[in-house]
Amino acid sequence: MDRIAIIGVGQTPYERNKEDTFDELVFEAATKALADAGGEIGDIDNIITVSNDFWDGRTISSMAIQDAAGCQGKDISTVEGDGTFGILYGMMRVLSGSYDTTLVVSHMKGSESVMNLITNAMFDPIYQRGLGIDATSSAALQARCYMEMSGATEEDFARVSVKNHKNAFNNPNAQLPLDITVDDVMKSKKLADPLKLLDCSPVSDGGAAVILANEKGRKRFKKDPVWISGVGHLSDSYTLGYRDLARSRALTGAAEKAYRMAGIKKPLKEIDVAEIYDAYSYMELMWYEGLGFAPEGKGAELIRSGDTGPGGALPVNPSGGVLSAHPVMVAGMARVIEAVLQLRGEAENRQIAKAKTALAHGINGPCGQAHCVYILGV
C-alpha cells in the first residue's frame, strides 16, 4: 500500500451549547486543519464530510455544510458514521490514484438534539425501539455482561473515569476536565445500573478535520507527515441479544488487520500511546481486551496497575478520551488527531515522551457494534 500521511489537523474546542451553527463548526475545523498543514483550500483535491441526519435533524445533513468544507469545483461525498470511517474513505480516495489530497471534516451538536431519542432510533423499530432502549441503557446491559464474564467491578470502571477526566486537564479542547476520585464516581447519580453519571460521556458539540496526502500531495504543505501504517474496520451483528456483548470480536478482527499491516506483534510493547473510544467507562476495559492489550477477561488489571495511566507502560487516552468530550461522529476523528499530535511532539502538557507509534480507535453503532482501528507512526 502507498503511504498515506496525515498532514494537517484541526479541532474546535468541545463544549456543550455552542453558539456556532453546523457550517460554522465545519468551517472552523477545516480552516484550522489547513492552517495547521500550511496550505490552502486549493491544495485540497477532494472532500469527505462526516455527519448524521438524525443528529442534525435534517435529511441530507451533508448538503448543509459542504460549501463550508470548500466543495466548489471538487468531488465530495459523505460518510454517515464515526469520523474514523470518514478518514478511511478519504484514504481510499487518495490510494485510488485519482487524488493526491483529501480533506475529511466532521461535525455534530449534541446539544441541539435529544440524545436519548436519537440513540433510541438506532434500535430496531419492530422489536426493540418501543421498549425505550437507548445508548445508555443498552450500554448498561453490556457492562453487566462484561462484569459477569470478567469479574471487573464498578470500581474498576470508576478508575477509568478518574484517569480520563484527570487527563483532560492537559487538553485545552476537552469539555470535562474533572478532579474526581473513585468514590465520587461511585456516589454519582445512578442512571442505569451499573452505570452512574460519571461512567458516561457528556453531551457535546464540536467539529474536527484532517488532511490526508500521499507522497506527492504532502509536498504542497509545510507540516511533517504522520503516516498511517495500518488500518482495519469490522462490524459485528446488530440485534441486541444476538451477539455476545461481553466480547468484542469485531474489534479484535479490525485490530488484527491493522496490526498485520503495520507489522505489530506485541501491541502492549510496541504501541507507545493509544487513543480509544471510551463512550462509557467500562468500554475502555473491554477495548483493552479487544485490542489485545490484555488477555480476555483481564482488562481491569491494566487500570488497577496504572499501566494505562499517563506514566504507565501504554498510556491510554492522555487527551481525556471520549468520557471528557463526546461529539458523536467527531470523537473518533478526535482520537486520530490526538494520536497525530502525540507523534508530532505537539501534545504539550499531555505529551507522552518519545511517542513513535500510536493507536487510534473509533466505534459506530450500539454497544460498539463496529470498530475502526488505526496504527500511526512517524
Added chain:
Amino acid sequence: MAHWLEETENMVYAGRIKVPYRWYVGEVGSRFLTTLRNKKEIWGTRCSRCKRVYIPPAKNCGECFSLTDEWVQVKNTGTLQSFTVVRYSHDMQPRSVPFAYGLIKLDGADGSLLHFIGDTDLDALQVGMRVEAVFADEREGSILDIRHFRPVGGGDSNG
C-alpha cells in the same frame, strides 16, 4: 464601538420533525408477532446451516448468510443473561422509572431477547435468574404482547 457580534441576541429556534412511519414487519416477523398475540407462544427461526435459533426471528442467519427455513417453538421460560435498572426518563419509554430491562436467553433459543423485567424487587435481580414471560391481557401483535418477564414461580403464572 462594540463588535456587532457582542450586541447581537443569540436566537434559538425550537423545531420538531414530524415524519410518521409505518414499518412493514414482513412475513417472518408477522408470524412471530401474531403467534404472540393469538397463542401466547414464542416461535423463532432456525438456520439450516448452523442451527442457531433466532428470537426475535430472522429471515436469514447473519452468521452463515443462509435462509432460516425452519420455525421452532421455544419455551416461555429462560435465564437472565444481563439486566439493568433504568433510573432516568425520556419520551420513548413506555414505563415509568425505575424499571428494568433484561436480556433473556429463552430455553431453546440462541442469543437473548431484550425485554422488561417486572413483578419483582428490581434491586434483587441477578444474572442467572430463571424468568418466565408474562403476557398482556390485551394483545395486538407487538413485542409488548409480552408485558414483561418475571422470576419463575412468582405471582399468577400467565404463560
Added chain:
Amino acid sequence: MGKRVAIVGFGQTYQRSSRRDVNGVEIINEAVRACLADADLTIDDIDAIVIGNMDHFEGINYVDCWSVEGSGGVMKPIFKVTTGGTTGTTVAMCGYYHVASGMFDRVLAIGWEKNSESDTTGAIITAFHPVWERPNIGGAIAGLAVDASLYMSMYNVTERDGARVAARERLHALNNPYAHLHQEWMRGLDVEKIVELLVTSEQNPVIAYPLRMSDMCPRTDGAAAVVFASEDVAEKISSTPAWVVSTHNRHEHTYLGDLEWNRNETIRLAAKAVFDEVGIKEPLKEIDVCELYLPYSYAGLKWIEDIGFCEYGEGPKLLWDGVTDMDGELPINPSGGVMSSNPIGATGLIRVGEAAWQIMRRSGDRQVQKDVNFALSHGFGGCNWADFMLLGKEKPS
C-alpha cells in the same frame, strides 16, 4: 498507483409501491442474493461492504448497523455513505474507491429504500434549512415545477415536449420486469398519440404547473446491489466486466436560492470533469447508452443539454427525432429510468447497474442492440448534486 475496477455483478428486487411481505433488512437481503447470483459469487467472496439510503425515509438511525444481518456484513468491514438523492451513485463511487485503493478486491455496494414506510414529502422537507427554508417549502415538486417553468419560458418548450420524455421512459419500462410502473395502456400506441393523451386527459390534471402526475417519478420500495472487483480478479469472475472509466461529482450550494436556476451547473461541471478526463469531445457520438437520473420529465430535456449532448434549447428536438429511443443514436434509460421506478437510496445505484448490464449484454428485452462501448450513468440529488460514472467495455489503459 490504484487498481482498475470493473463491475462484475448487479442485482435488484422487483420494485413495487410497497413491499408488505418484507421488512427493510429482508429487502436488502433479496438484492444482495440476486447480485451474488448474477456474479456467481458467495458472501464469503466479498471483502467489504458499503451501503446507503436516506435516513428519514425509514426512520432508522445507523442503517449500516441495523441491516448488517441482511447485507452480509456480520464480521465484515462495512460503513455507510449517504448524500440524499445521489445516495445510490455515491454508494457506487464509494464501492469503486474501496477497490481502486487496492485495499479490497471484491466489494458489495448496496442501495435501498422503502418509501412506503414514511411520508416522503415530509421527509424531503427536512433537507432544507429549518429557519430559512422549511416554513416556505413545498417538498420536491415545487422546486421542480419552478425549474420546468423557467426552462419552458427560456426556450419555448411546451407541455408536449415534457410529455414526450414521459412517454419514452414509460415505454422503455414495459421491457423491464423490475420497474415499478408498467403502463400497459401505452403498449403498441404511437408516441404522438401517447403524448396527446397525456396532455389532454382529465385523469391527468396539472398538480403544480406545468407538472402533471405523468411528469413525476413514483415512490417505490426496492433495493439494489452491485459488485465492484479489482483488475486482479474481475476477468475471472465475469467474461464481460464493465470497467469503471471515470467518475466525478459536483455539489455547490446549500440554499435553494443560491442555485443558478437557468442551467444545471453541477451537471455541466461534473459531466465535463468526466469527459475531459477521458478525452470525450462529442458525447452524443462517443457514448452509446445512458442511464440518467431524471426524476421528472423536463429534466429529460434540460439536463441532456447541460451534459452536452446538444445545444441549449435543442433538447426537445433530440427527443422528437427519436435519438434517445431504443433504436436511436443515444438510447436514454432503456430501463425506464427514475420516472418508472424510484426507491431513492437505490435509484442511483440502479442507474449504474443498468448501465453495467448494457455493457455486459445482460439486459434482456431492454438490451440496446448496437455495440455498447461506453455507458454513462448519472445520479441527481436535492440542491443540485450531480454524480457521473462512465463505464466501458474495454479495460482502461
